[in-house]
Amino acid sequence: MTGSSIGIEIEGVTHGYTPRSGKPTVALDNISLSIRPNEFHALLGPSGCGKSTLLFLIGGFQKIQQGRIRTARGDVTAPGPDRGIVFQNFALFPWKTVIENVRYGLEKKGLKGSEAEARAKHYIDLVHLTGFERSYPAQLSGGMQQRAAIARTLAIDPDILLMDEPFGALDAQTRRIMQEELLAIWRRTSKTVVFVTHDVAEAVFLADTISVMSARPGRIKRLVQAEFNRSDDPHIHKSPAFADMVEQVWDMVRDEVDQARMQGH
Amino acid sequence: MATLLRYTPLLIVALLWELISRSGLVSQQMLPAFSDVLRTLVELAQSGDLLSNAVASLGRALLGFGLAVVLGGALGAAMALIPFVYRGIDPIVQIFYPLPKSALIPLVLVWFGLGDKSKMFLVFLGCLQPMILATFNGLRGVDTILGWSARSLGASRLEVVREVLFPAALPQLMTGLRTALAFMFLLMVSSELVIATNGLGYLIGSFGDQGSYREMFATILVVTGLGFAADRAFLAWSGHLLRWRP
Numbered sequence A: 001m002t003g004s005s006i007g008i009e010i011e012g013v014t015h016g017y018t019p020r021s022g023k024p025t026v027a028l029d030n031i032s033l034s035i036r037p038n039e040f041h042a043l044l045g046p047s048g049c050g051k052s053t054l055l056f057l058i059g060g061f062q063k064i065q066q067g068r069i070r071t072a073r074g075d076v077t078a079p080g081p082d083r084g085i086v087f088q089n090f091a092l093f094p095w096k097t098v099i100e101n102v103r104y105g106l107e108k109k110g111l112k113g114s115e116a117e118a119r120a121k122h123y124i125d126l127v128h129l130t131g132f133e134r135s136y137p138a139q140l141s142g143g144m145q146q147r148a149a150i151a152r153t154l155a156i157d158p159d160i161l162l163m164d165e166p167f168g169a170l171d172a173q174t175r176r177i178m179q180e181e182l183l184a185i186w187r188r189t190s191k192t193v194v195f196v197t198h199d200v201a202e203a204v205f206l207a208d209t210i211s212v213m214s215a216r217p218g219r220i221k222r223l224v225q226a227e228f229n230r231s232d233d234p235h236i237h238k239s240p241a242f243a244d245m246v247e248q249v250w251d252m253v254r255d256e257v258d259q260a261r262m263q264g265h
Numbered sequence B: 001m002a003t004l005l006r007y008t009p010l011l012i013v014a015l016l017w018e019l020i021s022r023s024g025l026v027s028q029q030m031l032p033a034f035s036d037v038l039r040t041l042v043e044l045a046q047s048g049d050l051l052s053n054a055v056a057s058l059g060r061a062l063l064g065f066g067l068a069v070v071l072g073g074a075l076g077a078a079m080a081l082i083p084f085v086y087r088g089i090d091p092i093v094q095i096f097y098p099l100p101k102s103a104l105i106p107l108v109l110v111w112f113g114l115g116d117k118s119k120m121f122l123v124f125l126g127c128l129q130p131m132i133l134a135t136f137n138g139l140r141g142v143d144t145i146l147g148w149s150a151r152s153l154g155a156s157r158l159e160v161v162r163e164v165l166f167p168a169a170l171p172q173l174m175t176g177l178r179t180a181l182a183f184m185f186l187l188m189v190s191s192e193l194v195i196a197t198n199g200l201g202y203l204i205g206s207f208g209d210q211g212s213y214r215e216m217f218a219t220i221l222v223v224t225g226l227g228f229a230a231d232r233a234f235l236a237w238s239g240h241l242l243r244w245r246p
């Protein structure tokens, strides 16, 4: 059985977009990446470098044009509930209330009635949305919608968690709480996480490994081992080692951001 | 109170109507006084003529409307979801788009004669287009990511169509239904003006021919009232269905 030995195996993935108007783009250029099972992997890179595209490919939403992506369940060919995703723009069902959104995936798993209700409530509580179960997404702030989307994905307890800037719309304080909550869940349930972020400190705080991506075409420029997430020191982000690491990763990112800016991003 | 305030302009129009007619500025024939029209309306209603003709009109119209909703919805959905259906049907829909359906009244008379079928068919034709377009555009406009979301939560492709695409397209579908409802009234009356032996449109036409202008105005008021009530009721229903919208 290969089941336990691979998390996500990405081999030579190249992906381009050919829009009906405008020029074709190479979003990802020959990406190879080995993510261990239960690894917390952060993708860090300038805007437009293909982070979302890579998540879409792992999620099975877009056809792989070149290369191969495998998980413990075999080649990725279609979406499935083994790979939960939190989209950058949340993608809540606007005609469903918060709790109906969270229940949707649970009902697909066969959970019904009070069991689904209790589980949905648990995850809504986890993202601090208790009291808003019956609100429609349009009645929530961006940050609240984002947390509802996180609850909906966490509730189905996927083996692989794909998160596209999941805390982007949150204020600093809520963000810290959510980061700690996510780490706690990850430690408890042993998931493989791919986490996209722009925030260097967030990547260093959360990840085992950080992929620093280059500006278009998207490539993986550096892999950095962080592993502060294994620490049980609540003030780890104030330690000198942490600050050094953030500084070091910042330097790598800065070059790429400058390059991206010169390309007109 | 707020509703009363909202419809004050209507009261003013009725008042002006009454004044202009009473002042003798225009002949009573061209514009019978509003109060006289109302009195005639009550008489007509009591005689039972209005009801029987309204039932005849609405019966036919609703059948044509219902048929258009079912078939138009199915065609629009097929066009949105199956590429070759789109390629096959879209040119036909496009060609007929600018054609006013009332232009077909004489032709339909030849095809179906004076009976119920001709009016049903015209209403059906008029309502078909808005239903096809609303369903097609509604389904096409749904954010792809919503479908992806459902798939990654465990939905099958078919479930995505039923549980995501249709609910997400509902605002557009409701707009299409409302347009179709307006077309239904339009074609119901205009077809009966030309080809009918009963119905509200027929009443308007024959009162006009006989020179019974009060009765004609009274029937026009009835048609307007029916159309307005139907639209209001529809909006209330639609507002309830779409209560999730901001």
Ligand SMILES: Nc1ncnc2c1ncn2[C@@H]1O[C@H](COP(=O)(O)OP(=O)(O)OP(=O)(O)O)[C@@H](O)[C@H]1O
Binding pocket: A017, A018, A019, A025, A026, A027, A046, A047, A048, A049, A050, A051, A052, A053, A054, A088, A216
């Ligand atoms: N549907 C699409 N059609 C055409 N081009 C696309 C499409 N989606 C993405 N691209 C292009 O592919 C490149 C990568 O896009 P992607 O969304 O993956 O970047 P990203 O790293 O997630 O950016 P951000 O941090 O701003 O979210 C961009 O240059 C973008 O212009």
Ligand SMILES: [Mg+2]
Binding pocket: A051, A052, A053, A088, A164
């Ligand atoms: Mg992105």
